[in-house]
Amino acid sequence: MAFIKINKENFFHNLSQFTKKTGSKEAIGIVLKDNAYGHGLELMAQLSQEFGLTQAVVRTYQEAKRIKPYFQKILILGDYAVQDEACSFALNSLEDIDKAEQGSMVELKVDTGMHRNGVALEQIREALERIEHRELILVGVMTHNRSADELSSELFWQQKNFEEVKKIVKNFGISNIYFHSFNSATALRLPCNKEETIRLGIGAYGYSELPNIYETLDLKPVLSLWAKKIATRTLKKGQRVGYGGTYVAPKEMLISTYDLGYGDGWMRSSSLEAFVTAENLPILGRVSMDYVSLESSQDEVCIFDNALKAGKQLNTISYELMTQLHKDIERIVL
Numbered sequence: 001m002a003f004i005k006i007n008k009e010n011f012f013h014n015l016s017q018f019t020k021k022t023g024s025k026e027a028i029g030i031v032l033k034d035n036a037y038g039h040g041l042e043l044m045a046q047l048s049q050e051f052g053l054t055q056a057v058v059r060t061y062q063e064a065k066r067i068k069p070y071f072q073k074i075l076i077l078g079d080y081a082v083q084d085e086a087c088s089f090a091l092n093s094l095e096d097i098d099k100a101e102q103g104s105m106v107e108l109k110v111d112t113g114m115h116r117n118g119v120a121l122e123q124i125r126e127a128l129e130r131i132e133h134r135e136l137i138l139v140g141v142m143t144h145n146r147s148a149d150e151l152s153s154e155l156f157w158q159q160k161n162f163e164e165v166k167k168i169v170k171n172f173g174i175s176n177i178y179f180h181s182f183n184s185a186t187a188l189r190l191p192c193n194k195e196e197t198i199r200l201g202i203g204a205y206g207y208s209e210l211p212n213i214y215e216t217l218d219l220k221p222v223l224s225l226w227a228k229k230i231a232t233r234t235l236k237k238g239q240r241v242g243y244g245g246t247y248v249a250p251k252e253m254l255i256s257t258y259d260l261g262y263g264d265g266w267m268r269s270s271s272l273e274a275f276v277t278a279e280n281l282p283i284l285g286r287v288s289m290d291y292v293s294l295e296s297s298q299d300e301v302c303i304f305d306n307a308l309k310a311g312k313q314l315n316t317i318s319y320e321l322m323t324q325l326h327k328d329i330e331r332i333v334l
């Protein structure tokens with residue numbers, strides 16, 4: 001199977017860049033959902049703890065249970081609330097309030113314009129009443145920005161709505177909770193000192209999907225994908241490689257098969273327009289379930305070391321490329 005190298009130094013470098021903006025490590029909730037964006041859940045939890053982070057964000061309670069030893073507090077974005085002294089649960093709708101276990105810690109998500117999850121501004125009071133009535137422990141109120149990584153002023157419109165949310169919550173008589181709305185792109189664009197915590201995902205892994213026009217931090221990719229040689233052969237001019245024989249050797253070539261395929265989460269579509277690896281080797285012919293062919297005889301090849309650039313070749317974003325990488329691929333820390 002292919003393998004992944006995790007560059008710890010780069011991860012720490014990225015986290016330091018953001019702690020400079022937040023002023024403290026406690027103000028960062030490291031987002032570890034979806035196998036830590038493909039980097040490996042437990043591994044990244046452990047490195048985050050080593051760096052000194054105390055808070056994490058995941059999608060499911062299952063994920064939270066696996067990383068509990070590493071954090072003081074974990075926010076779960078997409079599961080029903082249960083009682084757990086280390087975990088708080090985002091309430092994505094009024095129904096979520098009814099489904100929550102009595103005594104569980106919750107964070108109310110408010111829809112400030114993304115229209116994906118959260119209660120509407122007009123529903124906040126009702127939500128807070130229901131939370132009290134159901135005897136849930138409200139620890140936070142949050143929202144999510146839909147366009148922080150785009151060249152538009154929508155971010156400011158949503159931030160203004162969130163200020164309104166804070167007023168409504170405070171007027172209800174609630175204090176001692178924390179408000180949060182920053183993802184990576186927001187943290188890159190705005191000063192972080194007024195936020196009590198930022199939910200830091202892609203930036204920690206080394207990427208900014210912001211248009212170049214924005215000044216950004218110096219971020220370094222953490223993950224690189226590698227494959228090992230399985231077999232080498234010489235192709236004669238005119239011989240074809242792989243399923244369908246879509247690649248025809250234009251000359252005599254020394255090629256090798258490497259142990260990466262779509263079964264590992266590497267996209268088969270990358271053979272439609274030959275993907276070019278980090279070492280400038282185009283994939284020859286179709287990607288199989290477990291193999292690709294390259295004109296090389298190296299024992300190991302680097303498929304990509306920059307998910308943003310690789311994603312552009314594949315018509316997708318760094319997030320998708322990395323989260324697809326199979327969880328069983330071995331992750332090695334450098």
Ligand SMILES: *Cc1c(COP(=O)(O)O)cnc(C)c1O
Nearest residue numbers: 031144183184185199200201202
């Ligand atoms: C995934 C997610 C984040 C992190 O977003 P990045 O763009 O990776 O920083 C923050 N908040 C919520 C609610 C999310 O779902």
